[in-house]
Amino acid sequence: MVTIEKHVSSAPKLIKQKEFGFSGLQKVAKQSIVLVALFLLWEIAPRIGLVDPAFFPSFSNVVIAWWNLVISGELFTHFLASITRSVSGFGLAVLIAIPLGLIIGWYPLARELLNPVMELFRNTAALALLPVFMLLLGIGETSKIAIVLFACTWPILLNTIAAVGNVDPLLIKSARSMNISSFKLFLKVILPASVPTIFTGIRMAGTGAILVLIAAEMVGAKEGLGYLITYSQYNFQIPEMYAGILTIALLGVLINQSLSMLERKFSKWKQNPNGQN
Amino acid sequence: MATAEKIRFERVTKTFTVRDTEQKGAMKEFTAVKELDFNVKEGEFVTLVGPSGCGKSTLLDLLGGLTTPTRGRILIDGKEITGPGLDRGTVFQQYALFPWKTARGNIEFGLEAKGVPKHERKEQANHFLSLVGLSDFGERYPHELSGGMKQRVAIARSLAFNPDVLLMDEPFAALDAQTRESLQSELLRIWQKTKKTIIFITHGIDEAVYLGERVVVLTPNPGMVKKIVDIPLKNRLEDADIRSHPDFVKARHEVWSLLHEAEYLGANI
Ligand SMILES: Nc1ncnc2c1ncn2[C@@H]1O[C@H](COP(=O)(O)OP(=O)(O)OP(=O)(O)O)[C@@H](O)[C@H]1O
Ligand SMILES: [Mg+2]
Secondary structure (H helix, E strand, O other), rough: OOOOOOOOOOOHHHHHHHHHHHHHHHHHHHHHHHHHHHHHHHHHHHHHHOOOOOOOOHHHHHHHHHHHHHHOOHHHHHHHHHHHHHHHHHHHHHHHHHHHHHHHOHHHHHHHHHHHHHHHHHHOHHHHHHHHHHHOOOOOOHHHHHHHHHHHHHHHHHHHHHHHHHHHHHHHHHHHOOOOHHHHHHHHHHHHHHHHHHHHHHHHHHHHHHHHHHHHHOOOOOHHHHHHHHHHOOOOOOHHHHHHHHHHHHHHHHHHHHHHHHHHHHHHHHHHOOOOO | OOOOOEEEEEEOOOEEEEOOOOOOOOOOEEEEEEEEOOOEOOOOOEEEEOOOOOOOHHHHHHHOOOOOOOOEEEEOOOOOOOOOOOEEEEEEOOOOOHHHOOOOHHHHHHHHOOOHHHHHHHHHHHHHHHHOOHHOOOOOOOOOHHHHHHOOOOOOOOHHOOOOEEEEEEEOOOOHHHHHHHHHHHHHHHHHHHOEEEEEEEEEEHHHHHOOEEEEEEEEOOEEEEEEOOOOOOOOOOOOOOHHHHHHHHHHHHHHHHOOOOOOOOOOO
């Protein structure tokens, strides 16, 4: 049952806005303080001999190595290789899994038939299948894109199926009462209602894409950020290795943030401070 | 006022198949509404009262063509209802607005379903937004509207595609007394202006008597027509204190008595 909503009066809102500048700063400070401390520790620990600088170079050395990789263009080559693979695999997964998920979600029979297979596959770690992919598709681009595609497919597919199945029946009823065709119902009601949940799947897939790709590149590749790391390690270019790791971390954060932003944008209408529709 | 018959219930019964609580795994028939048999005239405002669970929403779903009667049939303009249609507009018990569409988008949805061209939709949406007093809230999403506003958008959405019959399922139940009263008179005004046939479900005896030209009183499970009470009130809108009018009080008492007879004991009204 619906209760009477309490509207926030404008006065407290104003006060909140005034505080925002200060509390915003405070927030940034809070969020960065531990990070800064960590980098400081990283800088100092090798210098005072807490760890062996040969295996754990100081932060500034890593940054210098990173900068050199940037200037030489080497980092960009690897970055481009990785991003091309992950975007291709991820993009293909989006193109395949969303339509497939919509169909499976819409037809109960399809869902019942495919459920066991999907359960099995989604619980199979993508990396466990890496040898199979390499045996079948070689160590070239195909196998890497394929493994990213595989890893990305499941979260998107399963979320899409769940999204279609969880559309509020009342909304379907409401649309049906206006005598619209099944096709229109799907296009105008099922699809928009599913978007937020589908985007949650897309965000999960995006995070997974990088993870799986880097691992695949570490096993067998001629370029890419994963390759950069293992290659540097073999050649004892330890600062470069850390530079590669740092780049991946940054890339991961970047992808996650932008996908989260997209997710928020598409589920804006879901924000429901009163807990009701 | 036109007196042509608009809706006719012919011994309408609806049963559902439900799990049997006594026998594990077994199913049994559950009768929601039984042997409904009454008419509604064109342009008439009929209210329906009955205890919770007596089958009011079920009756409305049948009228809306969303479900079909198990026995009997319902006619509109002499034709049997076989499915949903834009000749009927439903305002559901829980708003049922599309949360990803603005108030305006929700109103335009029905117009689009009807095939109204795009440029006309906007104009008509404006008209109905102002009709329900929400001209300034067209671009708001449902979660940015209060309960009463959402309800008004839902009403505007149903009015917009201009159905002959308006089916309303406890549309004002969730509102505070003031908002409810103002929406009630708004609805009466709209009804007088548009001459629509309105079937209005409510829990409120006052509301039923205030709005309805006739009040259909249903029995608790299974829902059957107990009595149809005529409400001889004329100038509901002009008389500010109509609720104290002797005719109102008398009609109110009659409906109240009907709902408090022995068979309702224990029923949640
Ligand atoms: N799809 C269904 N399957 C089984 N039983 C149902 C179904 N829909 C309704 N019922 C049952 O039919 C009866 C009537 O339900 P209905 O929703 O019409 O009641 P109502 O009069 O609208 O009640 P309220 O005033 O609480 O809204 C209830 O006992 C309900 O449990
Ligand atoms: Mg109901």
